[in-house]
Amino acid sequence: MQVELQDEILDLRSTIHRLLRSHWQPFVFLGDSLSAPDHYNSLSRRPRDISSNETIMIIALSVLLVFILGISASDLVPRAGTFTNPLNTQKGADPCMRYINGKYFFSATQNTEIAIWSSTNITGLKTASNKKTVFTDSTAGRNYDFWAPEFWYLDGAWYIYYSVAGNFDDNTHRLYVLKGGTNSSDPTSGTYTHVSSLIPSNFDYWAVDGSILEVGGSRYLIYSGLASTTSWIQCTYIVKLSSPTTISGTASQISCPSYSWETVGAPVHEGQEALTVGNVTYIVYSASHCSSEDYALGLLTLKSGADPLVASSWTKSASPLFGKNTAAGVYGPGHHFMFQVGTQWMFAYHGKSAAGQGCGDLRTTRVQPFSVSSGSPVFPAAVATGVAVTDPA
Secondary structure, three states: OHHHHHHHHHHHHHHHHHHHHHHOOOOEEEOOEEEOOOOOOOHHHOOOOOOHHHHHHHHHHHHHHHHHHOOOHHHOOOOOOEEEOOOOOOOOOOOEEEEEOOEEEEEOOOEOOEEEEEEOOOHHHHOHHHEEEEEOOOOOOOOEEEEEEEEEEEOOEEEEEEEEEEOOEEEEEEEEEEEOOOOOOOOOOOOOEEEEEOOOOOOOOOEEEEEEEEEOOEEEEEEEEEOOOOOOOEEEEEEEEEEOOEEEEEEEEEEOOOOHHHOOOOOOEEEEEEEEEOOEEEEEEEEOOOOOOOOEEEEEEEOOOOOOOOHHHEEEOOOOOEOOEHHHOEEEEEEEEEEEEOOEEEEEEEEEOOOOOOOOOOOEEEEEEEEEEOOEEEOOOOOOOOOEEEOOO
């Protein structure tokens, strides 16, 4: 009897949810909670195409739902200013995201092109019409599988760092840089053109996930590269830049996978992203193979005043910062990008909705806030898809 009653309650909740979503858009469910903006407290604010009978039914069912689920007034929160994950249904891996002068800009691995979406709110990034293809390339040797593009405004112009392969062979991936327009408020303005490869003189091997680190008045390229030509071990590398498009000196290996949570599927460090809080510089990286549900984020901390090109200058945290949340149906989360909206820290990352979905197009983009405590980044548990998250813009 108890099981049958629970099933009937779930069916009723589903019916109310469907009615509210289709007929009364100001309402939204947050898990088991019902939410509505405070200013929608009068029937005079309802959509015009809703009938009086439907209105009465919605109100009656809503009241019944309140009693059944025990929803209190504190469970009612505004729909306005929220979004739900994911931002896409496919091709959402390796995101880069920024908030610039009232607008979000976002990119992810598209394989055949480099594209940037833009919108004044995060929900708008789900719309295909907000997408702009900014670069394609048919040049032999750099025309196959464009991965992990990141757009950076440096020295008065936009640059995109990415990796690409040639001849339909992913084993030939190398790092490259494009130069775009000069409008600091819009990375999609201007035309992006290929400038150069970014291959250190001592490292002409497989390399991906190029990103920028700035510390001590110098600029560096950090990336993931193969530590060996005989076995698959991806490590964290760094090389100094003399300009946004020019390498200076040789690359240094500063960290490799060593903990068990870094070696699931294969020993991997990738998706390296720098973060400076106060006077402390970090690299947050992704660990374990991207096909694994145990893909996770790890942390490297630069010792105060130390040379970032020296491996001993970095300390690796023993535990992951962020990982799967099977209770929420989130698997293999990682390859993130950190940015700020005002004072609020946010991070975009990719995740999967089930185990066994691999490293391909089924990875989708998710966005959540994170915090800084005592000068260190603190990441929350990964939230389930469909759960309302506050848009700080």
